[in-house]
Amino acid sequence: MTKEKIAILVDSGTDTPQEVVDNSPIFMVPLRIIFKDKELLDRLEVSSDNIFPLLKEELPKTSLPNGEMIIKVFDEIKDQGFTHVVIITISSGLSGTFNALRLLSEDYTGLTFHGIDTKNIGIAAGFSVILAAELVKQGKSFNEVIAGVEACLPKTKVFFNVDTLEYLQRGGRIGLVASLLGSALKLKPIISCNEEGIYYTVAKIRGLNKSFDKTIQIVGDLLNGHNRFNLAVAHADAMENAIKMKNRLKETFPKVENIYFGPISPALSVHTGPNTLGVAVQILD
Structure with a gap:
C-alpha cells in the first residue's frame, strides 16, 4: 500500500497564520475582491493594511476563487507528490467556496479529497487548519486527520x-x-x-x-x-x-x-x- 502524503487546502478567508502556512503542507486558494474596474486576489494582491483606503472610495463585492485557479492548485499539489488532500474552508453558509472546491475535486483524478466545512469564519476556521497541520506532522493517517478536525468543530x-x-x-x-x-x-x-x-x-x-x-x-x-x-x-x-x-x-x-x-x-x-x-x-x- 502506498504511504499517504497529505496536503491541506484552504481558502484565504480561514486567516491561517502565515507561520503555520510556511511550516506545513498547506496550499491556499484566494477569495476575490471585485471592484468596478479591477479584481484583486485576497492576501496575494491586496493586504489587510491597504484594503481600507480602497473601501473609502468604493465598497467592492467578494467572490469565491475561480475554477481555473482551483484546478491549478490541485495540479500543484499533485505535482509535489501528495496523494491525499484535506480541504478546509470558511462556512458554506457565508461563501460558495466549499461547494466549488467539493464539486471540482469530484471530477479531478490522481488525488483523494475530503472536504471539511468549518461552519465558521476567519481564524476560527483557521483553528481547524492549524489542528490538521499538527495531526499531519504527528504522522496521523488521512482518516485520523479528518476525524480529529471534525471532532473539534463543535x-x-x-x-x-x-x-x-x-x-x-x-x-x-x-x-x-x-x-x-x-x-x-x-x-x-x-x-x-x-x-x-x-x-x-x-x-x-x-x-x-x-x-x-x-x-x-x-x-x-x-x-x-x-x-x-x-x-x-x-x-x-x-x-x-x-x-x-x-x-x-x-x-x-x-x-x-x-x-x-x-x-x-x-x-x-x-x-x-x-x-x-x-x-x-x-x-x-
Missing part, C-alpha cells in the same frame, strides 16, 4: 465586535443579525456563527469597552471546566484594541496553550468594515 467558536453593521448589510452577509438594524445606533453587537454557519447576534452591548468585557465573559463561560485550549485575536484596522484584548485574554486565561494574533483577511474585512475585533476559542480537551 468546540471552536468566534466572537467579533463590529463598529457598524453597514458593511455586513451592504455586502449581503447580515444573516440573523438583521434584527439589530434600526436599533443599533450605539449598540455594539457581538456576532458569532451558529450551527449552520450563519451570523447571529450573541449579545447587544452599549459601548465598546463593555462589549469587550462581555466577550471576555462569554469566552470564560465556554472555557469553564476545560484545561486545554487555544485562543486567537484577529482584527481589521484595530491594532491597538487587538493588543489590549490579547493582553486581557492572557491575564484572564493563564492556562491558554497558544494565543494566535493577526489581521482579518481583506476579503472578510470588506464585509466587517474597519475597527472590527474578533476573538476565537478552540477547546482541545
Whole structure:
C-alpha cells in the first residue's frame, strides 16, 4: 500500500497564520475582491493594511476563487507528490467556496479529497487548519486527520465586535443579525456563527469597552471546566484594541496553550468594515 502524503487546502478567508502556512503542507486558494474596474486576489494582491483606503472610495463585492485557479492548485499539489488532500474552508453558509472546491475535486483524478466545512469564519476556521497541520506532522493517517478536525468543530467558536453593521448589510452577509438594524445606533453587537454557519447576534452591548468585557465573559463561560485550549485575536484596522484584548485574554486565561494574533483577511474585512475585533476559542480537551 502506498504511504499517504497529505496536503491541506484552504481558502484565504480561514486567516491561517502565515507561520503555520510556511511550516506545513498547506496550499491556499484566494477569495476575490471585485471592484468596478479591477479584481484583486485576497492576501496575494491586496493586504489587510491597504484594503481600507480602497473601501473609502468604493465598497467592492467578494467572490469565491475561480475554477481555473482551483484546478491549478490541485495540479500543484499533485505535482509535489501528495496523494491525499484535506480541504478546509470558511462556512458554506457565508461563501460558495466549499461547494466549488467539493464539486471540482469530484471530477479531478490522481488525488483523494475530503472536504471539511468549518461552519465558521476567519481564524476560527483557521483553528481547524492549524489542528490538521499538527495531526499531519504527528504522522496521523488521512482518516485520523479528518476525524480529529471534525471532532473539534463543535468546540471552536468566534466572537467579533463590529463598529457598524453597514458593511455586513451592504455586502449581503447580515444573516440573523438583521434584527439589530434600526436599533443599533450605539449598540455594539457581538456576532458569532451558529450551527449552520450563519451570523447571529450573541449579545447587544452599549459601548465598546463593555462589549469587550462581555466577550471576555462569554469566552470564560465556554472555557469553564476545560484545561486545554487555544485562543486567537484577529482584527481589521484595530491594532491597538487587538493588543489590549490579547493582553486581557492572557491575564484572564493563564492556562491558554497558544494565543494566535493577526489581521482579518481583506476579503472578510470588506464585509466587517474597519475597527472590527474578533476573538476565537478552540477547546482541545
